[in-house]
Amino acid sequence: DTGVSQDPRHKITKRGQNVTFRCDPISEHNRLYWYRQTLGQGPEFLTYFQNEAQLEKSRLLSDRFSAERPKGSFSTLEIQRTEQGDSAMYLCASTGLVNEQFFGPGTRLTVL
């Protein structure tokens, strides 16, 4: 399967714990996006990477959130001191020359 993959698919954590999610984009795609989707809502943009450079961060991305894409390949999204309001589906998407965004299956986070 050469699509976008995300790990883990589900994460249950207690409030105050740190969590980290991983996204592996399609191999030749140099652009990578993180979105957050809460119940009953459409995905909302969080952050964007072109290769290893993080070029835009949404105001939704509080100081507790950090994202990296160290070698321009996979990306990680870390949430520190999780809160119940962080419970959501975290989606990753990648795009190459064609500019169509291909989405991964998402990581569903539940904060107890």
Place this chain on the structure above:
Amino acid sequence: AQTVTQSQPEMSVQEAETVTLSCTYDTSESDYYLFWYKQPPSRQMILVIRQEAYKQQNATENRFSVNFQKAAKSFSLKISDSQLGDAAMYFCAYRVEGGATNKLIFGTGTLLAVQP
């Protein structure tokens, strides 16, 4: 700020019938793209159809077609000969052409049920 509005939280259609999902958007840009994405239950989002704003001709992809009204900022999706596999959440999305990030702006979605 760009916004996308889907006013139908849920829709239902009989198998083999036609259904239209509505979407309106607001933007001051002249060059942009519009999309319909499908998100089946517990499965990843896939692109159904896209429309470039500079094209007057409505996009079609097999049983899926759009009615793009640029002046009215309306972008509806028509699904013909509905199939059980069409049941999903459908999101309308927008992105500006030539922007720095090409991030997508989504509506709140329409949950489509297909009745056998």
